[in-house]
Amino acid sequence: MTSPYTCILFDLDGTIADSAPGITASLGYVFEKLGLPVPSQPELREWVGPPLLDAFRDRAGMTPEESAVALAIYREHYISRGTKSSPIFDGIPAVLHAIHDAGVPLALATSKPEFPASVILDHGNLTQLFRVLSGASIDEIRSAKKDVIAEAITRFRMVGVDVSRPIMVGDRDYDVEGAAVHGIPTIFVEWGYGSSAESEGAIATVASPSELIPLLLG
Numbered sequence: 001m002t003s004p005y006t007c008i009l010f011d012l013d014g015t016i017a018d019s020a021p022g023i024t025a026s027l028g029y030v031f032e033k034l035g036l037p038v039p040s041q042p043e044l045r046e047w048v049g050p051p052l053l054d055a056f057r058d059r060a061g062m063t064p065e066e067s068a069v070a071l072a073i074y075r076e077h078y079i080s081r082g083t084k085s086s087p088i089f090d091g092i093p094a095v096l097h098a099i100h101d102a103g104v105p106l107a108l109a110t111s112k113p114e115f116p117a118s119v120i121l122d123h124g125n126l127t128q129l130f131r132v133l134s135g136a137s138i139d140e141i142r143s144a145k146k147d148v149i150a151e152a153i154t155r156f157r158m159v160g161v162d163v164s165r166p167i168m169v170g171d172r173d174y175d176v177e178g179a180a181v182h183g184i185p186t187i188f189v190e191w192g193y194g195s196s197a198e199s200e201g202a203i204a205t206v207a208s209p210s211e212l213i214p215l216l217l218g
Contacts, residue, residue: 003104003217006162009152009184011170012110013048014192016092017120019112020048022082029077030070036060048193049172051111051136051143075113083116088124089191091209095216100129102217105161107132107152109168111143132156145178153182169212173198187215 013019024044031038047055052074056067099106106129110117114135121127134152136143142151149168156163168179171192179186180201188194188202189212199205206212 003099003102004165005104005167005216006165007105007107007156007167008099008216009107009109009149009166009168009179010096011168011172011175011192012108012112012117012120013086014171014194015089015169015175015189016096016108016126017086017088017124019082019086019120020045020193022078022085023048025085026074026078026082030073033073034070045193049111049174053143075116079116079119083119083123086120086123088120088126089209093124093126095209095212096126096129098213099216104217105131105156107134107156109145109149109152110135111145111148111174112136113138131159131161145174146181149178149182149184167216169216171198173200176201187212 010016013023024041027044027047028038047059052071053067056062056070062070096106108117108121108130112135114133117135118127118133132152132155134148134155136148142148153163153166166184168175168184168186169189170176170186171189172194176186176188185203188199188205190205190207204215206215
């Protein structure tokens, strides 16, 4: 197979891993720890994808100082427990192995910090398939999807990858919009956490991982 793309970027939460259970459990713990009402599960699932500092501010109405405290509580709980509750979606390992075997460089581009993201990949025995791992910085200065994608492309260039024809694979409008900032097309996956409306702007939508292989590899 000859891929129409020179490199491929994958989102993590909702695309590679079913990380919502671990994320929502840790978020629930944060609200309990702070003595605040715990949002419903459907509400908490809306938090999966965008940067958490933004979510604490925009969804919970927290000040920057309160958001920083909440994020610290979240991270401690999530790293110790949440990463273990993020199974890899069925069919995704086969897709990633096929891309790797075809010689097309892979990058992870996630708004999750790189350490917990790498733990999830390690649990799935997938880390070795990626040339680049790009996630949020510890201080969350780099957390918007467009910035994470920019960092992934920069790291690709640093290791000599041809970035002339990249493509993004993701499940939220943040992925589609973040990639579009850099002129990168996106394939939208339906098994994740985004609604069908969030696929607007994607070049294709797929309902199962196996549908990715002909689109990505030709």
